[in-house]
Amino acid sequence: MSEEVRNVNYVGIDIGSTASKVVVRGTSDMQFVLPTGWSSKETTQTIKEKLKENDVDVLGDETKVVATGYGRIAVDFADYVITEITCHARGGRELAGGDCTVIDVGGQDTKVILIENGMVQDFLMNDKCSAGTGKFLEIMANRLGVTLQELFDLAEKGTVLPISSLCTVFAESEVINYIGEGRSREDIAAGVVDSVVTKVAQLAMRKAMTDRVILTGGLSHSAYFTRRLSEQIGKNVESTADGRYAGALGAAILAEEKSRRGR
Incomplete structure (x- = not known):
């Protein structure tokens, strides 16, 4: 990054439903994640204060x-508000070093x-049901204590028990039934993770x-989840160390690109 660019901070903020991610590129390179909590506005204020503590004045x-993101x-x-698809695509391309499919x-x-060719060619989004998302796994992990x-560690040791419900509430009922039957936590965990992997793969x-x-x-840090997803889609799925920051990274890069174009 040139000295001219490094005199400026470019901040990407991805306010997710569960976690909020921040990436700063420039003079104050940094990244961090916070729980979104019940209020995106309160989380945004916390982010603003944390950035200020690190000499990043978002109003400067x-x-x-x-x-x-969601919020x-x-x-x-913000100087610009950009859709999740655009930011995740830009961040994913940066992490992959070129064209790819981002899941x-x-x-x-x-x-x-x-x-493809550095641009979003197509996309698909499932936001109607949480049964194929990280929130579902969090709920089931809490249920299993x-x-x-x-x-994930338990799932790797277990044998998959079928969880067929497409609804989180009914799927949780299936898990409760398995617990009542005395099934092992390893097998239940394997069934829970497999149900999410299957929905994502589909x-x-x-x-x-x-x-x-x-x-x-x-979930990009989980080698087990990544491996199971690879098996289901028949392609090697690569995990990314900073995968949870893809949206915020893309946002920060777009802030730089837009500023360079004077937009």
């Missing part, structure tokens, strides 16, 4: 901010974005995916 002329309209100091499993929705990572396979597929979102 030397800082450009792009907001995206993007709450970021009242983003968020708290309340799952997105499949096809990027474990953390999300412990859920969504992704509705599109003609590119050869390269990357996983972003809050």
